[in-house]
Amino acid sequence: MPVPLAPYPTPPAPALAPSYNTPPANGSTSGQSQLVCSGCRNLLMYPVGATSVCCAVCNAVTAVPPPGTEMAQLVCGGCHTLLMYIRGATSVQCSCCHTVNLALEGLHAY
Numbered sequence: 188m189p190v191p192l193a194p195y196p197t198p199p200a201p202a203l204a205p206s207y208n209t210p211p212a213n214g215s216t217s218g219q220s221q222l223v224c225s226g227c228r229n230l231l232m233y234p235v236g237a238t239s240v241c242c243a244v245c246n247a248v249t250a251v252p253p254p255g256t257e258m259a260q261l262v263c264g265g266c267h268t269l270l271m272y273i274r275g276a277t278s279v280q281c282s283c284c285h286t287v288n289l290a291l292e293g294l295h296a297y
Contacts, residue, residue, distance in 0.1 A: 219233065219234055219235065220233055220234075220235055220251070221233070222240065222249060222251065222252075222271070223249075223269075224242040224244070224249055225249040225250075226244075226245040226247025226249075227242060227244050227245040228282070228283065229245075231249065233251065238250070238251055239251055252273065256273055257273070257274040258271055258272065258273060258274060259271070259273075261288055263281040263284065263288055264286055264288055265281055265284040265285075265286030266281060266283050266286070268283050270288065274292070277290055278290060
């Protein structure tokens, strides 16, 4: 059963940030994880162990990737939306503007 949760707003960046620590690959933070809503692209927080999340804003149900799935991010070349995808993919289609973006980390240069 989907877990209805409100989007989790991104906190404002401090004026003088000495360094930025990247979150774990699955976005987990003390019993909770995060993912991007497949409908409205809001960041959703959900309890670890959930299999799907229902967005409180647009009611879209987003499947949660299996535990241990490594995720990566890129900015869409068409609309500049931040896209999240499973690491190792060679291309990613934007759900907003449908541009197909190359995932350069998935390509090997020899």
